[in-house]
Amino acid sequence: MPEADDHTEVGIKSTVDLAEIREKLTQNRGPQYWKSLEQLAETKEFQDHIKHEFPSGADQMLDPVTRRSFLKVMGASVALAGVSACFKQPDEKIVPFVKAPEQIIPGKPLYYATALTLGGYATGVLVESHLGRPTKVEGNPDHPASLGATDAFTQAEILRMYDPDRSQTVINRGEISTWKTFADEFSAKLGVQKAKGGAGLRILSETTASPTLGEQMRQLMAQYPQAKWIQYDAAGQHNTRAGLRMALGRDAAANYSFDKAKIILSLDGDFLTAMPGSVRYARHFADGRRVRKPGDPMNRLYVAESSPTLTGAKADHRLPTMASEIESVARIIASKLGVAGAAATNGKPEWQKWIDAAVKDLQANRGASLVVAGESQPAAVHVVAHAINQALGNIGTTVNYIEPVENVQGDQLEAMRQLAADMDAGNVGMLIVIGANPVYDAPADLDFAKKMEKVGLRIHLGLYQDETSWLSHWHLPMSHALESWGDARAFDGTTTIVQPLIAPLYDSKSVHELLAMMMDASPNGYEIVRNFWKERLTGDFEKSWQIVLNDGLVKPEMMKSGVTTPAATPAPAPSAPATPAADTAAPAPAAPASTPAPTSSTIAGTGAVQIPPPTPYTSAGMELNFRPDPNIRDGQYANNGWLQELPKPLSLLTWDNAVLIGPKTAEEQGLKNFDVVDLAYQGRIVTGPVWVLPGHPDKSVTVYLGYGRERAGRVGTNQGFNAYKLRTSNAPWFGLGLELRKTGEFYQLVTTQDHSSIEGRNLYRYGTNDQFQKQPDFVKEMEHVKDPISLYKPYEYRGYAWGMAIDLTACIGCNVCTIACQAENNIPVAGKDQVFMGREMHWIRVDRYFEGGLDNPMVHYQPVPCMQCERASCEVVCPVGATVHSDEGLNDMVYNRCVGTRYCSNNCPYKVRRYNFFQYSDEKTPVVKLGRNPDVTVRNRGVMEKCTYCVQRINHARIDAKREGRSIYDGEIKTACEIACPTGAITFGNLNDPKSRVVEMKKSKLNYRMLEELNTEPRTSYLASIRNPNPELAEPVKTENSHA
Incomplete structure (x- = not known):
């Protein structure tokens, strides 16, 4: 986080009296709708703000320190976030493209079907291209995962690809090098590993669901049988996978049909924006609420959540409560619905009416209801949710279970613990990190950076020279998805061929090409992907290939009879003396990739979900919640100026994260907006500014991940504070025992919540x-x-x-x-x-x-x-x-x-x-x-x-x-x-x-x-x-x- 007194000169300290506001609300005084606590309190500062077009200080030049920061972010070389010059740019000469390809017509864009991934899951898109330059991303209306729409991350990929801070050259131990020099050293060191069966080889990547990459992984593991491939996504679906494994007795994925649900219960799950498949889920949820005339049906949404989300904001009934209490809510509901083994507790009195109403609605809509648990909740809550869906007869209607789509199954957090232990013991001779950034986002208790230094050869393939690349011997620039060939699966198993729209802007390679180098195969990404699908597409391959590229998805009827694309790759067998994970068994073959067919109409295996005992929680201290940032996620988009400046959906903060607390907690702790506090948790301390967020549960704090980057690029570096320093592998999403300490300092957060405010008008109905x-x-x-009257005749x-x-x-x-x-x-x-x-x-x-x-x-x-x-x-x-x-x-x-x-x-x-x-x-x-x-x-x-x-x-x-x-x-x-x-x-x-x-x-x-x-x-x-x-x-x- 920048210096605590930054912006103090132009900032306005909060003068809100929360007790006075509560009294005003009790007496029904003040505006019915309000944007901020300052507006609700009708403070003098807010009234002054309304009287002027811009906040106080707009006519002042900042002090030298702030100005330097201003120019750093706004420099022309950054090209993303601000002032490049304060004068008209000079004219430049241009040269026409006189030998244009036949299909390229100047002024008329072309569109290409491809896919972009987030958290390993693909979204089918159409990319607009002008004269060979991709300029805009749209959803593919024929793709079941996007239905023609996108999310903010997908839209911002254009800026990410053209980011001038992207990695451009091979770096060897801090010096510019070449791919040939890397290949020479790489080949020699691989020879040593091959002689040992790959016993000292570890590959760490982001979560991936690429069929071609899965096949390359299998081939690689055949050459290096004792090597290990670990996948880790800091904002991944760790609890979701574990819950499914516990409920079904095997690895699987859940596919929800919100369009068929009349009653929806969310247990801390932000299914509208934060789950794989959220783009489709949001459309189907909205389809159930399009009331145009009296008599139109409308679904109903109940949300119990520990931190305000957009799903909670759309709830018809919202129950704010601590994350550690959601399990009790879930078990009480399960018990009232007759689920065996729910082990319900008494709960809080204020929950009773809300729970009874939800239970009654769920009972009345058996087979047309849906219960969803969020990733932030432990696996036990997910098991309870699956048990409720089974008891209500929702399996096969609003819930379907399919084969998992990720290439590596198992517990990612446990795999990271084992990797850290292997590095610490000196068992890792070569570590290849692909796309991931574990030095920044690995759990704090693993001390990943320190242990990584014990690895003999450290190689990093990534879009940026990030924290991990700086600790690596070799950094290799990775091609963006719009620059390289590949393939990817959506959350429902739909497969799309990823095709490039432009040649790599820099001297980069794709992950397929790097793996090909490891196996002494052709490094051409196009041939790698094409050859994989040549064995799987039916009929005339050239014709089929053109169809799948044009459509942007592989349809079931295009797969050869008896040949399927496995929806998942078994986790590589661990080498001695490591302890094998309990969930490393290979799953059964999946249906064709684009067929989101359920594995069965009932829970596989036991027939009835066995709910584990309640999770024990201690009541000492406050609760600390970790959440991926709504705009920059786990930090991978930290250098994206569009997303940094986008107001966060609930707090409307930009360019920073904050310590989010509720009004009651603020009153009890004597805190106001912009106060700087120490967060002391499990012997670790992080400092950040407070933001009081209405609707946040009491006795808990939420911090967004993704900020505090030390090497993100000139836009994202040193923005906000690093919450990963408090996050541990045994409490990835929340934990008790937090202590808040007021430092007496002040930090000016930037928010747009009072910008463009219009007082005394009827705006929202x-x-x-x-x-x-x-x-x-x-x-x-x-x-x-x-019926306004006018003296003027309307224009026709x-x-x-x-x-x-x-x-x-x-x-x-x-x-x-x-x-x-x-x-x-x-x-x-x-x-x-x-x-x-x-x-x-x-x-x-x-x-x-x-x-x-x-x-x-x-x-x-x-x-x-x-x-x-x-x-x-x-x-x-x-x-x-x-x-x-x-x-x-x-x-x-x-x-x-x-x-x-x-x-x-x-x-x-x-x-x-x-x-x-x-x-x-x-x-x-x-x-x-x-x-x-x-x-x-x-x-x-x-x-x-x-x-x-x-x-x-x-x-x-x-x-x-x-x-x-x-x-x-x-x-x-x-x-x-x-x-x-x-x-x-x-x-x-x-x-x-x-x-x-x-x-x-x-x-x-x-x-x-x-x-x-x-x-x-x-x-x-x-x-x-x-x-x-x-x-x-x-x-x-x-x-x-x-x-x-």
Whole structure:
């Protein structure tokens, strides 16, 4: 973490009195919806903030230390996070491509089906390419794992590939070297290992589910039978795998069908954003809540969680409780449902009503319910969840068990313990680390870095020269997935061929090519992957090969009869004197990779799940929870400026992690936002700033992993604090015994929660399903002005009239729309200090509102792009006509007219315009320019910008339609935010087409327009959010105007 007093001069210390806030809430005083504790308390600082466009300090230059930090993050060489220059860039000469391939047409992008992986699991994508340069990632609509959508990490892979901080050359003991020099030493040392059967060879990789890599692993282990291959993912599915193994008696994977579930119970599981398959799960969950008219069915969600998540934010009923108490909740529910061996405890009195309501709903929906346990819970909770699903008859309907897709099975944490022990004992002569970064993210109790130094030859293949590479003898640059051939499986077993869109930018190789070097085989990645599938695809191979590349998945009917691709590779047999793991037996052959068929309709083996005894917990001290960061995950995206600047979904913090605590804990400990504390846990101490998060359980603390990087790159290094220093292998997700110590220091965190605040206005509307059934027009009754009168005759649009509708029921607040918009429209990263001044550049923001008490408030999300107002207040004040209205209803920006008066921004009631205070966009670093969308102008300093409804996509579709002599089809144009949204919450289309989806959305009784009382006539409207609370637990919903 940077110095604790950093930013103190421009920061405002929290003056919130939590006791006073509680009294105000008790008396129903203050706003119904609130963004922050400061707004709820109506502090003077917040009122001053509202009166000004930007926070205090925006007109001040920072002190020298902060300025140096500013320039470090914002330098042109970084090209990702800020000011490259404060002047217009010089003109450059360009040379046309005169011998273009036949399929390449300048100005017309091509799309390639491929896959990108996260945590080892693939997401099927379509990548847009301009003249051989990948520029944008979209979901593959034909791929069952993505259904055409993506997550934020997938969107940000473009920036990751073009990151100028990526590893570019082979490094040998700190000096630049070559692949040939490496190959010579590598070959000699491998010869020594081969003579010993590989007894001293260890390979450590990230979790992988590549069929081709699995085959290479088998071949390699045949040559080195005593070698060991370990897979480790710091944010991996350790407890999930263990729970399935305990429940089924074998390795397996669970595949959930949320679209078939009427009642869903989540036990600390963030299935909307943090599980393998979350993109599909989010879509299916949202499909069960698309209420358009009275009588439409709607699912119901119960969530018991130990740290606020987006799944909890969408819950109809949320039970915040400590992580160590979730098991008791699960066992009580299991016992009430008649599950044998649940060993229920009495639980807390305040749980009773919530549990009884959940049990009653589950009982009434046998076979149409679903219970999901989260990775942060121990294996016993997962076993209880599987037992409940079995008791309810959900197996085969909402839950299916399939063969595991990972290449190596077993307990990853135990494998890491054994590896550390082998290194410490001097049993490892060669360690090859592929993609992983164990020096940074291995459990603290393993002391991995110190033991790794005892290895004779240490080799690291990775995208970056990270912490592990600096401790290695050899660092080898690894090719990005968009630069190399490969294949990968999705969470459901669907296989996709990974094809490159561009030649490697640097002198890099893929993992397939490295393994080929080890086996003296062809190092060509294309031939390796192609030869593997040549033995497995049916019919004419060339034709089949082209089909699977084009479709982006391997369909079951394309596999040869009797030949299957194993869904998992057995864990390599350990060599003496190591103790074999109990779960190293090879699983049975899987179904073809793209067939997510269940292994059976019932739990395999025992017929009834045997629930283990309750986990014993001590009650001493507070509870410490570890969670992957929502934006940079386990730290692998720490150098990605898009993700660093993206506000975290619940706290809306950027560029930092924090010590998250609940309001009651803050009161008891005498803590406020920005206070710096020591976290003392199991003899280790880490220091970090406090952030009070409404809804966080009492007596517990949550810290996000992934920060505190020492060698991440110029964007990610030294951001936040390293929570891995407290994380141990026996308590990877939570543990008791934490002590908080207030240091008396202060650290300014940066948050966007009060940016663009609009006081005293009716912005967000919601109701319950019962309310909508009885009172379908409740949304209209909340309007200030039902039929505004105008002296002007409305403009008649004879052609297209574009508009958008956003379904607030479907929106889960995941921020994918923000990143997709940034990638599509060349939106720059401003940097931490600029965000602190309110100068973030996102064209679409996702506002987060709390409602209710501090300890368990309801959470609402609302995406806010430019409203494309028909009577836009920005247009009438621009002195140079830089913002004008098009004949298709768009509020257009003419960048070269803009002189930067900012009158338009001051006059915009929605606060959606963004101004380039500096030259944020880098125009010097060549590799960064490759990733830009050539259809979108890169803006200079002094220019205003905003959402354009992706006008470049509109223009492409208009040209195609005109050439073909037709009108633009409904759905032919999808904005970047619309197509990326995993829940399908955003709909764009032609308002003059009565059959278009957007018109159908706007006909809904739930449709309303933000601030329509101002008579701006926005073209973007919202469908009010609908929740489905259990009547036995529901509280009355306020029907009067709700002000944020």
